[in-house]
Amino acid sequence: MTTLALTGQSTPGGLLLALAVLLPFAGMLAGLAPGGRHAQRVAWATIVLGIGIVLEIAARLLVSGDALRYALGGWAPPLGVVLRADGLSVCMMLVVAVVVGAVAIYANGDFGTPPGTREARAPLAFWLLLLAVWGALNLVFVSGDIFTLYVALELLTFAGVPLVSLDGRAETLQAALRYLLYALIGSMLYLLGVFLLYGAYGTLDIALLAGRIGPGPLAWTAVALMTAGMLAKTALFPLHLWLPPAHAGAPAAASALLSALVVKGSWFVVVRLWVDVFGGMVGGSVAQLLAGLGAMAILFGNVVALRQVRLKLLIAYSTVAQIGYLFLLFPLAAQHESTRAVTGGLLQAISHASAKAAMFLAAGLIYSTLGHDRLADLRGAARALPMTLTAFALAGATLIGLPPSGGFLAKWLLMSAALATGQWWWALVMLLGGLLTSVYVFMVVVRAMEPAAPGWSPKKQVPRYQQFAVLGLATCSFLLGLAVLLPVDVAQIGRTVIPQAGMP
């Protein structure tokens, strides 16, 4: 209980957490004021500074070996709001910073306003929303109470929805509206759960709530409402209907942000709730149901991805499938294999984030070069864009789970947790999913390797730095499996369930 008493106080460096949230939003406002081509410069300054802050947070976490905390205004819970970053949060913040950086490099090409060109609204909106997505995600990761999580999720929705309809076409407006409606009902259900928990236990703080909560009809109702709300936002099967049109219709840089990062925000909330808040009381059949939906998502998403005729829709359905893997950790984490399952799930989230961003950006480059993204007619793409196709293949290898990719390590941890707890059927689903994923990845790569038609020339020469950004991101995801060589399990630093003395 000593850890519980300490959770209300700030730790050295805690202010960095507030900065990690504030800086992107400050950058967004600072970019909005001058507008036009200045927004891009302000966004870049913010991104460089923000990556520095996230690295500093990670360094402090490693040195202290304990979670960073910051009590806003010096008020301790239950009345005050505490920001808290444990190993899980910091890992997610790092990958978000990397993906945001790579997407920003890519977007210099698609949303840049070089001197001499007219300023347009879409680039301005993109750079500001990029910062807004980043700030909202950082707030999701460092929130120490369930109501701040609600606010963070709403910020994330408001930043994500306009990204879908950046080009203002009727289809994308419809996709954005559908996404917004799913997200809104999801957050209302979540909010009802928050109010019920406050009414019963008198606190919103995650650490205090975990100590007070007990099984009962009210707690069960709250779990059901909050989880259902988050599933709608994360697009877990069968609530995935909004995702493919929204993610496939957006411009490539925006798709990468939405598919790689935005859906992870609400997934992270489910992990926080199920592992940290309701850790002792959920499990058994409920967790099996959640993972069952995940398994359905893997099978359905992969099979539907195989039947797509357009590359971006294929990648979007692949996201539907990969979201399924993220939910397999719950029945595994409910038993004594908790650490391994949570680390596996986190690795899956991280490797999917980097791989899927690389895939969408690669699809964007292929689209610019060929002038279309019809799967039947991808020939010549490999000749024109060798680096990009390599990136696509590396990212695909991560999604399939080939060693030494991050996806391999994640699936290895999840599968060994599944076998150790005697739940072999989840291991079977993961293997089958990997097999189906490999079919569509190879299909795309093989078609793109075909020689171009005689006399064919690229519609547009894409800049090399865009190709390097995509390849860099894909290489990150492919080499993430080397994380197994790290001396400490970074994800588990400062977790409340683990006695502090046990961590280095």
Added chain:
Amino acid sequence: MNVSQLFGLTAAALVGLGVYGLIVNPQPLRKVLAFNLTGNGVFLACAVIAHRGAGAGMSGDPVPQALLITAIVVSFAASALAVGLMLRRFAETGTNSLAAADDAAPGEARTNAEAR
């Protein structure tokens, strides 16, 4: 039945009606109204919780009211964003139904035509 129970049941009814409306109506404007109905139910539930704080001898619990005001502002902004998207979409296509011509199920086709 005391006041808390009455308001609690009203809140539950509002949430139920709102979720029902959100699922069955193909028109986005009605969906947004249904979302607001759900929201009002949730906010009423929060107010009941604040009122119960008064039952413990205090003059009401201020924390739920602070949460409530935040949530109302957020849901107002959400409705505004949804209406903005709808207006833009109406300006582009002249239709305001979420069931597009190509993905409408056979049963929905008639309602879709009416909506136009």
